Amino acid sequence: MADTKLDVREIPPAERHPKIHAAFEGLESGETLTILNDHDPKPLFYEMQAEVAAFDAENYAVERRSPTEFVATFPKR
Secondary structure, eight states, rough: OOOOEEEOOOOOOOHHHHHHHEEEEHHTTTEEEEEEESSSOOHHHHHHHOOTTTTOGGGEEEEEETTTEEEEEEEBO
């Protein structure tokens, strides 16, 4: 299984979700998108859970490494 990494901290906020969605769509089933973000991506989790059937919400994980560094994994079914 492949793991695609995307650091969105330097991307303007309005452009982050479209880039994340595009990267996720490019994954094959069983692959994972890992994002590095400057805040907890909980709103993105809810968005993906509601709108993206291929998102494996049960295996989503997020790790807070510092107050401004969060690593989240978005697995694809």
